[in-house]
Amino acid sequence: MASLQAALKNAIQVEYQLEDSEVAAEPLPSGDERHSILFYESAEGGAGVLRHLVDDPVAFARVAAQALQVCHFDPQTGEDLRHAPNAKEDCEAACYDCLMSYYNQMDHRHLDRQTIKEYLLQCSQSTSTSSPQSISRAEHCQHLLNLCKSDLEREWLTFIEKSNLRLPSHAQLLLETCHTRPDFFYEQEHAAIYVDGPHHQYPERQQRDQTQKDCMEDTGYTVIRFDLLESWDKVIEKYPSVFGLLGS
Ligand SMILES: [Zn+2]
Structure with a gap:
């Protein structure tokens, strides 16, 4: 050693x-x-x-x-x-x-x-994967998958895992200050992830989303939404300090 x-x-x-x-x-x-x-x-x-x-x-x-x-x-x-x-x-x-x-x-x-x-x-022949927790990346990913509430969330997590990007530290963590439970959370990076289906495009839902986002940002969190309007790749590329680099 x-x-x-x-x-x-x-x-x-x-x-x-x-x-x-x-x-x-x-x-x-x-x-x-x-x-x-x-x-x-x-x-x-x-x-x-x-x-x-x-x-x-x-x-x-x-x-x-x-x-x-x-x-x-x-x-x-x-x-x-x-x-x-x-x-x-x-x-x-x-x-x-x-x-x-x-x-x-x-x-x-x-x-x-x-x-x-x-x-x-x-x-020298190895490849490395990182885990945000003390358990292995595979175990941590399985743990997050078990917490997912929808197929869309599972799809998003699988996409992050397959692309070898940084995994979130939590799923479905309640952030009490803003009365919100983001789908995923990056503790160290202070980023909250929402993976939105089509129902988030209704006006009143959008208003509620915006109020939560304002509260989160005032509290020092970055709010990142994945929706149907923009490809996931594009969103990921905007936040390399959260997800790491796509295609690395
Ligand atoms: Zn020597």
């Missing part, structure tokens, strides 16, 4: 041209018990690369290939190239060109690039 942490951190830096201080990595729950690795952008504001890593299904695979290269392996074949291109001496377990850095001195005795080669080769 220590080797993997160093390799991925260095690879993210190379792939996104970041300084050593811009991305930080920490073992969780602790350095003595490493179950997962937490990456975070340590520079103020951040470059948004970690969000990109989660949103682009092949970005992590590219980082894994970069990590193989950092560790002196051919990223395609896994062949051991023994050292960095301009280094004179062979690297057995780790060197300052691959896994060692000033920042991970406590880990130096654990570092061994050979132990992570197979795993990185597998990752």
Whole structure:
């Protein structure tokens, strides 16, 4: 885990041209018990690369290939190239060109690039999907599907899932302040989604919808309606910060 942490951190830096201080990595729950690795952008504001890593299904695979290269392996074949291109001496377990850095001195005795080669080769062939919850994307999607109240809502969710876009965090969540229960909700993005059938085109219904929308927007939510007047693709393209990028 220590080797993997160093390799991925260095690879993210190379792939996104970041300084050593811009991305930080920490073992969780602790350095003595490493179950997962937490990456975070340590520079103020951040470059948004970690969000990109989660949103682009092949970005992590590219980082894994970069990590193989950092560790002196051919990223395609896994062949051991023994050292960095301009280094004179062979690297057995780790060197300052691959896994060692000033920042991970406590880990130096654990570092061994050979132990992570197979795993990185597998990752370099992978695609990633992200889940807004701690359960997997598939489980979360099924949970949302079960909450859907109409075929149209199920159709919308399936469309989002198939297009590999960001999934909503909730379905049918009551937002009490505005007395409304949007079909779907993106908690982190503060966006409420309504998937409207033909009955929403009646004037009095439209008036009620508008009053709710005003209330929601005053409360700081973005209201996004999917209706029959505009294609779903078009609506999605207007809100990349909510849905991610279509066709990525
Ligand atoms: Zn090395």
